[in-house]
């Protein structure tokens with residue numbers, strides 16, 4: 001049977017916004033040796049902002065940029081990925097807002113585009129980006145054109161080389177392709193949560209090993225890992241790679257995984273203790289998790305472990 005103090009601790013935890021899906025997670029929390037974190041939306045706020053647009057080497061016309069923006073918006077508008085949200089926000093705020101000097105919604109070209117281009121399909125590929133297929137209404141040739149928006153892995157799937165002489169790698173880059181032609185990339189910044197560093201420091205002090213798992217590039221992962229002083233970091237991971245790493249780690253140790261769950265729900269489910277961010281997290285992630293941090297504050301993980309350890313101590 002479950003000791004009474006477990007129930008009072010679960011109540012105490014829930015008042016702090018730490019929801020446990022069962023009293024067994026009090027014990028599980030005390031046994032964790034390694035804690036793995038997703039990056040975007042977990043250690044960072046997941047609120048990307050476009051900092052730069054770098055066209056492919058060569059000339060770029062306004063018309064081309066508008067076409068890219070229009071297709072990017074249509075590709076991303078149904079995705080809940082933090083990058084998708086940033087891209088759509090940029091399009092709506094910067095390009096379609098009347099307060100903006102570059103106000104474009106009356107732009108004849110955008111209107112023409114909407115008439116000319118017929119979107120046939122949009123497919124999101126986890127950890128890579130989006131493939132949008134479209135036709136041009138006015139051409140006799142009704143072949144399907146492909147627009148890509150995503151990372152280098154997505155471009156590799158279609159054998160598209162990146163032709164930019166100087167690529168900055170310290171921010172998250174999103175590359176664009178129209179009809180086999182590489183067009184350039186947008187560079188996006190995200191910020192670490194204010195409590196991330198303190199959380200990692202406290203968990204280390206408690207003797208836990210901290211690991212970063214990300215789909216982003218080596219440079220971005222390294223920057224975050226060094227800044228936060230995590231013990232290990234893995235980068236350019238697909239959701240399935242994260243799953244394999246968790247699988248391997250949990251054969252030695254009890255492991256927790258913390259994520260916002262945008263495409264990480266299976267990883268949350270597989271960890272001994274799966275922890276989801278409640279605010280930004282997806283419904284599927286909340287469903288797959290054992291513990292939900294309601295206000296997304298990472299320090300609540302530290303608090304949760306401390307309360308669990310205390311609860312166990314007074315029972316034994």
Ligand code: ADP
Nearest residue numbers: 039040081084127128129149150151214215216
């Ligand atoms: P993380 O591990 O940081 O949470 P994800 O697995 O969600 O990252 O995504 C990994 C990478 O895949 C992103 O950094 C981005 O380059 C690319 N990507 C994923 N989804 C999208 C999307 N909807 N649009 C553009 N790029 C995407």
Ligand code: MG
Nearest residue numbers: 038040262264
């Ligand atoms: Mg993610």
